[in-house]
Amino acid sequence: MANGHLQEAVSTLKNTKVRMTPQRHAILEYLYETMNHPTADDIYKALESKFPNMSVATVYNNLRVFKNVGIVKELTYGDSSSRFDCVTTEHYHIICSDCGKIVDFHYPGLDEVETLAEQVTGFQVHDHRMEIYGTCQDCKMVSH
Amino acid sequence: MANGHLQEAVSTLKNTKVRMTPQRHAILEYLYETMNHPTADDIYKALESKFPNMSVATVYNNLRVFKNVGIVKELTYGDSSSRFDCVTTEHYHIICSDCGKIVDFHYPGLDEVETLAEQVTGFQVHDHRMEIYGTCQDCKMVSH
DNA sequence: TTATTACATGATAATTCTTATAAATAATTC
DNA sequence: GAATTATTTATAAGAATTATCATGTAATAA
Numbered sequence A, B: 001m002a003n004g005h006l007q008e009a010v011s012t013l014k015n016t017k018v019r020m021t022p023q024r025h026a027i028l029e030y031l032y033e034t035m036n037h038p039t040a041d042d043i044y045k046a047l048e049s050k051f052p053n054m055s056v057a058t059v060y061n062n063l064r065v066f067k068n069v070g071i072v073k074e075l076t077y078g079d080s081s082s083r084f085d086c087v088t089t090e091h092y093h094i095i096c097s098d099c100g101k102i103v104d105f106h107y108p109g110l111d112e113v114e115t116l117a118e119q120v121t122g123f124q125v126h127d128h129r130m131e132i133y134g135t136c137q138d139c140k141m142v143s144h
Numbered sequence C: 001t002t003a004t005t006a007c008a009t010g011a012t013a014a015t016t017c018t019t020a021t022a023a024a025t026a027a028t029t030c
Numbered sequence D: 001g002a003a004t005t006a007t008t009t010a011t012a013a014g015a016a017t018t019a020t021c022a023t024g025t026a027a028t029a030a
Helices: A003-012 A021-033 A038-048 A055-070 A111-121 A139-143 B001-016 B022-034 B040-046 B058-068 B111-121 B135-141
Strands: A071-076 A081-087 A092-097 A102-107 A124-137 B072-075 B082-085 B091-096 B104-108 B124-135
Touching: A003 A021, A003 A055, A021 A055, A038 A055, A038 A139, A055 A071, A055 B001, A102 B111, A111 A124, A111 B104, A111 B124, A124 B111, B022 B040, B022 B058, B022 B082, B040 B058, B058 B072, B058 B104, B082 B124, B111 B124
Parallel strands: A092 A124, B091 B124
Antiparallel strands: A071 A081, A092 A102, A124 B124, B072 B082, B091 B104
């Protein structure tokens, strides 16, 4: 299933001028398998053994390429480094303020907010973003 | 009215061990008067004439202090530098993807999302964040 | 009031994340 | 297969933020 999404992403790339390279495939594979919201550096380290010569710039460059094509989303939280997420279904994130863990959280979507915003502000809305912050169960334990 | 909120923030600080200094007052004043979601550098430049000797570090340090006390919120968008917003009433932001303009957008609040998230994930929720992205009217004009 | 303590500031260095550059390499097109 | 174009790699550069530390200033205690 994750594999299916990966294939889909690969064929999306095929339709553009973007070439498929081993590095790009590995980055995508990692994103779609782990579903882990990694930073660019996380990805770099994870693929270090497979691609000892790969540059950090390659990771950044390709993440940007993927983002432009629309198969990867960039998430900027407060913690200085962006996180990257493969675009699959509509879901939000809940983030633990203590340990930083990110958990997917499915929710119907906030389309009504978008339409209301359009009416009130006159903007032409094309996206929104929401995150929830809290303390995860593990961290609740620790603090007791 | 903006002034009222400023006074409130000042007295909040009084209750903590945080001292009031001219620089801190000026930073808060700027935040509460402009309501402009400035970056740290924006603030630094805006206060340059009043405080020619003020260091950028002072701005950063104090914004962090304010954040910890809870009278200022840090907003991280994709554009590399954080923006800072004084905490007043519950509102969200709608951001123009073209020119970067940020407009306040009042909405009842998404408490139900928080409670649902608590039930589903087991997190203890204490905050959430939402933004809407679109094209503002000015930029819509330009593109025609 | 004076001494002491604790916190703030300012200048600068250091760190970190990200992007730009340029040469080498690989893939695609004809 | 040769020419063209995109990609990788290594490194340098850039920008935002934080750390350091000496100095300064305000609060507290005697």
